[in-house]
Amino acid sequence: MTQRPDEFTARHLAKVVESSDDAIISKDLNSIVITWNRAAERLFGYTADEMIGQSIRKIIPADRQHEEDFVLERVRSGEGLLHYETIRLRKDGGEVPISLTVSPVYDDEGRIVGASKIARDITDRLEAESASRRLTAVVESSDDAIITKNLNSIITSWNPAAERIFGYTANEAIGRSIRMLIPADLQSEEDLVLSKIKAGEKVDHYETTRLRKDGTSIAISLTVSPIRNKQGEIVGASKIARDVSERVRLESITASVARENARLYAEARDANRVKDEFLAVLSHELRTPLNAILGYTRLMRGNMLPPDQIGRGLETLERNARWLTQIVDDVLDVSRIVSGKIRLNVQHVELAGILDNAIATAQPAADAKKVRLQCMIDPRAGPVSGDPDRLQQVVWNLVSNAVKFTPKGGQVQVRLERANSHIEIVVADTGIGISPEFLPLVFERFRQADSGPTRKAGGLGLGLAIVRHLVEMHGGTVHAASPGEGQGATFTVRLPVRSVQMETTPGREHPLTEQRNPLRELAGLAGVHVLAVDDEPDALTLLCDVLEAAGASVTTATSVADAMARLQEVKPDVIVADIGMPDADGFELIRQIRSSDDPVVRDTPAAALTAFARSEDRTRALQAGFEMHLAKPVDPGELVASVATLVRRYRLKA
Numbered sequence: 001m002t003q004r005p006d007e008f009t010a011r012h013l014a015k016v017v018e019s020s021d022d023a024i025i026s027k028d029l030n031s032i033v034i035t036w037n038r039a040a041e042r043l044f045g046y047t048a049d050e051m052i053g054q055s056i057r058k059i060i061p062a063d064r065q066h067e068e069d070f071v072l073e074r075v076r077s078g079e080g081l082l083h084y085e086t087i088r089l090r091k092d093g094g095e096v097p098i099s100l101t102v103s104p105v106y107d108d109e110g111r112i113v114g115a116s117k118i119a120r121d122i123t124d125r126l127e128a129e130s131a132s133r134r135l136t137a138v139v140e141s142s143d144d145a146i147i148t149k150n151l152n153s154i155i156t157s158w159n160p161a162a163e164r165i166f167g168y169t170a171n172e173a174i175g176r177s178i179r180m181l182i183p184a185d186l187q188s189e190e191d192l193v194l195s196k197i198k199a200g201e202k203v204d205h206y207e208t209t210r211l212r213k214d215g216t217s218i219a220i221s222l223t224v225s226p227i228r229n230k231q232g233e234i235v236g237a238s239k240i241a242r243d244v245s246e247r248v249r250l251e252s253i254t255a256s257v258a259r260e261n262a263r264l265y266a267e268a269r270d271a272n273r274v275k276d277e278f279l280a281v282l283s284h285e286l287r288t289p290l291n292a293i294l295g296y297t298r299l300m301r302g303n304m305l306p307p308d309q310i311g312r313g314l315e316t317l318e319r320n321a322r323w324l325t326q327i328v329d330d331v332l333d334v335s336r337i338v339s340g341k342i343r344l345n346v347q348h349v350e351l352a353g354i355l356d357n358a359i360a361t362a363q364p365a366a367d368a369k370k371v372r373l374q375c376m377i378d379p380r381a382g383p384v385s386g387d388p389d390r391l392q393q394v395v396w397n398l399v400s401n402a403v404k405f406t407p408k409g410g411q412v413q414v415r416l417e418r419a420n421s422h423i424e425i426v427v428a429d430t431g432i433g434i435s436p437e438f439l440p441l442v443f444e445r446f447r448q449a450d451s452g453p454t455r456k457a458g459g460l461g462l463g464l465a466i467v468r469h470l471v472e473m474h475g476g477t478v479h480a481a482s483p484g485e486g487q488g489a490t491f492t493v494r495l496p497v498r499s500v501q502m503e504t505t506p507g508r509e510h511p512l513t514e515q516r517n518p519l520r521e522l523a524g525l526a527g528v529h530v531l532a533v534d535d536e537p538d539a540l541t542l543l544c545d546v547l548e549a550a551g552a553s554v555t556t557a558t559s560v561a562d563a564m565a566r567l568q569e570v571k572p573d574v575i576v577a578d579i580g581m582p583d584a585d586g587f588e589l590i591r592q593i594r595s596s597d598d599p600v601v602r603d604t605p606a607a608a609l610t611a612f613a614r615s616e617d618r619t620r621a622l623q624a625g626f627e628m629h630l631a632k633p634v635d636p637g638e639l640v641a642s643v644a645t646l647v648r649r650y651r652l653k654a
Contacts (some may be wrong), residue, residue, distance in 0.1 A: 023098075023119040026105060029076065031056045031068055034114060043098075043121055045091030056117075059088045061095070075104045075115040085122065097122050145220075145241040148227060151198065153178045153190060156236065165220075165243050167213030178239075181210045183217070197226050197237045207244065219248040287611035289320035291633035295542040298636050304549040313545075316538050344387035344473060351384060351391070351416055351423060351495075352377050358395040359414060366403045372411045373403070380418040384495050386474045394470050397463040398427040398491050405489070406431035422476075425493040434482035434489050442480045443468040471495070524644040526551035529570060533563045533577035533589065534609070539632070543576060543609070543639075550640040560584035564592055567601050574646045576630075576639075579610035579621065586610065590625040605646040609634060 017024045023040035027033050033056055036048040044051075044059050051058070057068055067086060074081060081102040087095050098119045105114040139146045145162035149155050155178055158170040166173075166181060179190055186208060193203055203224040209217050220241045227236040296313040299305045305313055359375050366373045384391075395414075402412040406429045415426040434442060443464050464480075471478045476495040482488065530552045534540040544554045555570050557563035559581060567575075575593070579586035586608055596602040606628075608621040613631035621629040627649070628642050 023117075023121075025056070025117045025119065026114055027056050027117070028114040029072060029112070031072065040119070043090075043096065043119060044088065050091075059090075061087060061089055071102050071115070075102065076112060078104055078112060080104060080115075088119070097126050143242075145239070145243075147173075147178070147239045147241065148236055149178050149239065150236040151194065151234070153194065162241070165212075165218065165241065166210070172213075183209060183211055193224050193237070197224060198234060200226055200234060202226070210241070218243060219245045287613060287632040289324040291611070292316050292320040292538045292542050293324070294633040295546060295636060299542075299545060299549065302636075304636075305545065309545065312541075316541070320538060342469075342473070344390060346385055346387060348383045349386045349388045349391055351381060351425065354388065354392050354395050355414055355416055355425070357392060358399045361396055362399045362403050365400070366412065369403065369406070369410075370408050371403055371406050373399075374411065374413045375415075376413065377416045378418050381416045381423050382418070382497060384423055384474075384497060386495065390470045391474070394467050394493065395425060395427075397467050398425075398493070401463060402427050402429035402431065402489075402491075405429065419494070421497055422494045423497060425495070426490060428488065428490040430488045433485045433487040434480065435485050439480060439482060443478070467491075467493075524550065525640060525647075528552045528574065528643065528647050529572045530554050530643060531557065531563065531566055531570065531572040531575045531577075531604075533557045533560075533575065533581075533586070535559060535578065535581040539578065546636040546639055547576075547643065549636075550643075552643070560586075560589045560592065563589055567593070567604070568598070571600055572604060573650070574643050575604055575606040576609050576643065577606060577626075579608055579612050579617070586626075587620070587624045594625040603650075605650045607642055607646060609639070 017035070017037045020037060020039050023043045024035070024037045025033060025040050026035040033051045033054055036046070036051045040051070041047055046059075057065060060068055064087060071081060081100060084100045084102070086098060086100055088098055090096055099122045101118045103116050104112045105116055107113045139159045142159060142161050145165045146157075146159045147155060147162050148157040155173050155176055158168070158173040162173065163169055179187060182190055189208060196203055203222065206222045206224075208220060208222060210220050212218055221244045222242075223240045225238050226234045227238055229235050296305075296317050300310065300313060355375055355377065359373055363373060365371075399412065399414060406412055410430040412427065412429045412431075415424075415428075417424045417426065468478050471493055474495055476493060478494075479492045481490045481492070525547060528551070530547050532540060532543045532547065532554050533556075534543060535558050540556055540558065544556060547554045555566050555572060557566050560583070563575075563577065566572075577586045577589055590606060590608075593604060593606065594602060606626050607630055608626040608628065609630045609632065610617065610621070611632040618629040618631075627646055630639060630642055
């Protein structure tokens with residue numbers, strides 16, 4: 001039997017209605033439900049049996065009942081509603097947002113007998129729209145630039161923060177390459193970012209620099225994440241750029257402050273170290289001449305020097321007194337310079353005479369070392385305005401320094417030259433030279449390239465500092481140059497032909513302090529053999545004279561190597577050794593003695609007789625292996641008693 005087309009169509013439509021994902025409902029003009037499909041059951045929770053024959057108002061909230069009146073009015077007039085969004089109630093009392101389409105239903109005669117309703121659940125869409133609005137609000141209100149781009153680096157979105165940070169409006173930025181923000185030398189960063197994005201990776205908090213529209217740079221922290229489509233394919237990237245300029249600036253300030261603090265700390269530490277070194281050197285430099293002065297004074301007062309040695313003793317006294325006076329003068333000059341109390345007695349000065357006097361004063365020391373002193377004077381070098389005593393001090397300091405640091409057989413050249421509106425005094429030597437590291441410090445107070453106990457030359461490290469200050473007070477400059485260690489040095493003083501007149505004050509005073517100490521009895525060293533070690537001839541001579549006057553026999557040595565050789569030869573009863581010696585010091589000597597394979601040498605008692613007289617120097621000497629620490633200048637009686645004590649201790653142990 002063949003089915004009629006209208007029956008087939010009716011059944012087909014019924015299947016469509018039942019399988020629809022949208023609720024399809026029909027009602028009459030009194031709002032009574034006539035049909036209720038399965039989607040309506042799912043959407044509203046009521047079964048067809050529960051709703052068919054019931055009023056549609058059952059699912060309409062009380063405050064929306066007027067909507068049904070409005071819908072019926074439109075249906076009766078033959079009109080419908082298209083995608084009307086509203087709220088309806090579920091069976092459980094919950095609300096569901098729907099999009100409602102209502103159409104009139106006609107009978108066979110064309111009369112309107114009811115309405116069909118298609119209700120679609122729009123919960124997901126509304127939630128998505130809400131989330132989108134929230135996201136948009138976040139993006140729009142963010143203080144960070146939020147930008148999206150495709151895989152060709154073309155900008156696809158640009159929020160207000162991006163406008164504020166980079167200066168481009170959205171219209172100016174969207175459609176252009178993100179590379180317009182990247183400095184030329186950082187373009188490779190975009191290639192690296194794109195490679196990571198295409199690999200599905202994220203770039204987190206990458207700090208870099210970008211460009212504003214006005215061309216200025218800005219420090220940013222960048223986070224870049226892949227953007228995927230519904231199929232999971234990567235189609236672009238989102239960028240969050242945070243302006244970290246202020247943080248970077250504060251970090252820079254903090255780092256700068258930290259560096260400055262570290263610099264100040266280092267300077268303070270260095271200044272403290274230099275002060276300690278200076279005090280140690282000052283103690284040594286003062287005690288060395290005092291040792292000779294007081295020692296010989298006590299010997300002479302006690303009539304303990306043979307008549308033929310008195311002349312030599314007086315020469316030693318005079319030489320060390322001059323040395324001590326020079327040290328005191330240098331310290332006083334530095335004190336006056338620091339306090340601003342030094343004054344110049346300005347007058348016309350012929351520098352040729354100044355150079356002649358300085359060379360004549362330094363000549364004996366040069367002759368003793370076989371150092372050739374050469375003087376060259378430019379006849380065009382006229383007089384200058386200055387203090388003749390102070391200028392004499394400048395030239396003498398430079399010439400005596402050159403002689404002191406020039407080895408035997410070397411040469412010192414002193415030149416006086418005219419150079420335009422200046423007069424130049426040049427002192428050049430073939431001496432030990434100055435290292436590049438120390439050259440910038442050579443005119444600083446208390447600075448010495450070699451300030452340890454092994455240093456070869458004495459002095460306080462004040463002479464060149466005094467030279468610089470005196471030259472500058474005359475309106476001139478002084479410059480030091482050296483190719484390096486072992487290659488000599490050149491000092492150049494430049495003085496104006498006419499210098500500014502300066503305040504005149506009386507000449508300098510040279511206060512001397514007289515010291516008087518009682519002479520102790522010398523006795524008790526008969527039959528004792530002493531090895532005396534000191535690199536300073538006067539100190540070594542005094543040591544021999546004191547010990548021999550007490551009855552001891554004395555063997556002398558002037559270095560560690562010399563002392564070790566004499567030890568093997570004479571096997572002394574006791575050793576008296578200086579600490580500060582060139583090449584190898586007293587600490588190295590006692591180390592070699594105490595580690596000797598010969599038990600007689602190894603156990604020889606030893607006393608340190610040194611101008612390094614601080615408490616830490618004493619502790620170090622005793623820890624190194626000396627049994628006694630005697631500070632220069634030492635009383636002859638104390639020296640003899642100490643040596644006698646060491647001998648008695650050794651003999652008792654033996």
